[in-house]
Amino acid sequence: MPGSITPPHRRSKARTATAKPAPAESHVASAVGAPDMTVDALAARTGVSVRNIRAYQTAGLMPPPRLQGRVAFYDAEHQGKLELIRDLRQQGFRLEAIRAMLLDTPDGAWSEYALISGLFSTTFFTVEKPQRKAISEMASHWATPATPEQKARLSQNGLYRPIGPDEVEMLSPALERIGIQLAELDVPLDTVLDLQDKLIDHSRAIAKVYVEQLFLALLKNLASSAQDQRPSGKAPDVRLAETMKSLFERLRPLAIGSVSAAFPVILQQEFDRSVQKAMKKAPR
Template sequence: MTVEALSARTGVSVRNIRAYQTAGLMPPPRLKGRLGLYDVEHQGKLELIRDLRQQGFRLEAIKGMLEKTPEGAWSEYSLISELFSTTFFTVEAPKRKAVKEMAAHWHTTATPEQKERLARNGLYRPIGDDEFEMLSPALERIGIQLADLGVPLDTVLDLQDSLIKHTRAIAKSYVEELFLTMAQALAEAHREAKKRGTVVDPKVVESMKALFERLRPLAIGSVSAAFPVVLQQEFDRSIQKQLKGK
């Protein structure tokens, strides 16, 4: 298809298609004389780029994702991307805050090392040199309460790092063993439909999305349900260990 036809099919302007090619996100068209022609692989990749852009991803981030996506799987990834935005699992809106305002709760200024820790742990997105977007304002409010109790800032950061490390492991298990398996089944249905020259039944897509919607609170709630029990067990175990040591 021509670039104009590709634009009509995907809703992406001709100008943006060429910009994506210049940025290295899309391969050039196959030339037939002086005419550039695009195929279904170009279309699938462009649809994925379009969906990721609509979700707020920058071109640099999209390029990194595309490099990790298997060749020929663009349409399947685009289908899954349509179902779940970057905020599918998020339960609260991000909040911007200056670093000095965050550190003021500890009556101090944040050191370069502490800023680096915030930028690295995944819950704070740097915006310039002196501002962060907090992806979990509720967790920040907990940090403030710990500050009121006299807990040092570095200790709070240590606790956050530990929390992120272990919850990330839990999240990875849920994604790989539950969500990703289901997403792959949907991608396979899409591939089979494409071979037949048809599309996936919209009812299948909607039922899959509804199932994900039901699983989301269960995955999040399971952590909240288990943690108090484990916390009590660890507290009791530590107290017994201390008493035995004395």
Template sequence: MTIETEETDLTVDELAARAGVTVRTVRFYSTRGLLPPPVIGPRRVGRYGPRHLARLALIEELQRQGMTLAAIERYLGGLPPDVDAHGLDLHRAVVASWAPADVETVTGQELERRAGRPLSEEDIGQLTAMDVLEEAGDGSYRVDSTLLALGVRLLDVPLSPEVILAARTTLIEHSRAAAHELSRLLRDAVAERDARDVKSLTAHMHPLVVQALLTTFQRSLRDELRQWLTEPPSEE
């Protein structure tokens, strides 16, 4: 049994409730191929898991960015067929970075519902340190909804909060540098065009740039890890 199957424990009603959509929406996305099929469990009941939930969250974010259903289909069609929930969360975080932070004030109970798990004081502290949330008083929290799913998954990563924060700082610095350079190149390329043409070009380039950044980063990281794991240990 794979890890994905072991974690596939939601009915379609539970998946819809967790994602904040209707069951009809889940089934519509499934018929369009935007969601992978469920795992068929006992009594031939379809069961869903983290990958379905993360994919629904990514679809919601793409819609929030103004993408049409056809554009979303093209975007999702360009993802690796075996992309897991972690990869989908990464895509969503990068897509969301093009827009202002989506900060909401929620109760502790609502925070745990959205996180999909109980949160200890230590968990709250780590999420606060990662700038995912902050206490708002009276037991409520201001939450960056676009980063919550990724932050919750990072709670299970066997690294110290200091290492995670250092990695976050590195990613932000290099992402901003890349975004600045790409913006300069695009701005120079369309400097003489009509404003409506620029807006249309930006809408088309947005998902392409996101995919290009993620693909380049994933390949670079894979090469770095391969080199790290295969090179002989240095002699002190």
């Protein structure tokens, strides 16, 4: 959210005030000797816009800054938490998931979180190499050319990353190959898009449960434990991040494999139920 804007009449009044102006330097010494930053300095140091910093504060993800007159100052704790939020957002986490992770975590544990999250790139959980493709070619396997609405659905469902006006990066080339095979079976494009939307919705719901109840729960417990054991003022141990990464690497195939293992059973059950239901309704 944008910050508040001082009305013109107040700005002119402020210029004639006898109060001392804010320090010209971005960093000043706080009461305990730690360097403080203005919001502009914090934005420059973390790469997060001033607008997003204030939006995270409004959302309750960051504590309010320390006020010195009319100037707000942020400390290392703000920076650590903001860097964590930034990294998780870049990895695709929604604000609700980030808030769940930060909830009830002891103050000071953000450095552990930032250290660990820095090891997980946007491809940590993926098993395929993305491929580029023109949007105009994405529905070329169907006999009827795709409409603008269908092309928009193809490129806006979360499985594609826009990289140009008519180009996307396919995050799951294997899923596109399945779509091509469905086209060869004369399955209409709209039906394929409907199936894909349902697949994404239900997969996202499953992934959210795994992330919040397994991965983030383990991360929270480990980071909080490490913060309790870390002497005040000492940097977090890099081995903590390596331990968590090793644990996540073991959990990753288990989470993905559990979905693959359960789906054939559920598919068979749903097929049997639908057939039995259709047989009961059939005239005799």
